[in-house]
Amino acid sequence: QVQVVESGGGLVQPGGSLRLSCVASGFSLGFYAFGWFRQAPGKEREGVSALSASDGRTFYQDSVKGRFTISRGDDKNTVYLQMNSLKPEDTAVYYCATAHNWNTQRSLDRTFYDYWGQGTQVTVSS
Numbered sequence: 001q002v003q004v005v006e007s008g009g010g011l012v013q014p015g016g017s018l019r020l021s022c023v024a025s026g027f028s029l030g031f032y033a034f035g036w037f038r039q040a041p042g043k044e045r046e047g048v049s050a051l052s053a054s055d056g057r058t059f060y061q062d063s064v065k066g067r068f069t070i071s072r073g074d075d076k077n078t079v080y081l082q083m084n085s086l087k088p089e090d091t092a093v094y095y096c097a098t099a100h101n102w103n104t105q106r107s108l109d110r111t112f113y114d115y116w117g118q119g120t121q122v123t124v125s126s
Contacts (some may be wrong), residue, residue: 002026002115006096009120019021022096033099034079038092047108051078091114
C-alpha cells in the first residue's frame, strides 16, 4: 500500500523559512515524479514545484521561483521543499504527491499524480 507523508509545516513570520519533507513508501519499483502542491482557503489546489526522479529536473510555479527549492534526499523516496523569503500569500495547506510516470507538460498538474499525502499547514503571519 502506497503511503505519502508530509511534515515540517508551521507558523513563520514573513521573510522566514521552512523546510517541508515528504516520504513516499509502498511501491517497490519507485516513483518517477514528485510534486508539491498547495491549497489556500477558497482556492483550488495549485502546483508549486515538481521533480523528475529519473534525471533530477525541477519545475516551479512562477510565484515561487527563486524562493523555493525542491530536492531529493539520499533515500530516493524522500523529497524536500525548502521555502525561503516566505510571504503571507504562501499560506496554505501543502501537499506532496507522487506518480509512477513523468510528464514534463503535466508536472504541475494535480490530475497527473497518483498518490497524495494528507497535507501540512503552512501559515505565514506576523
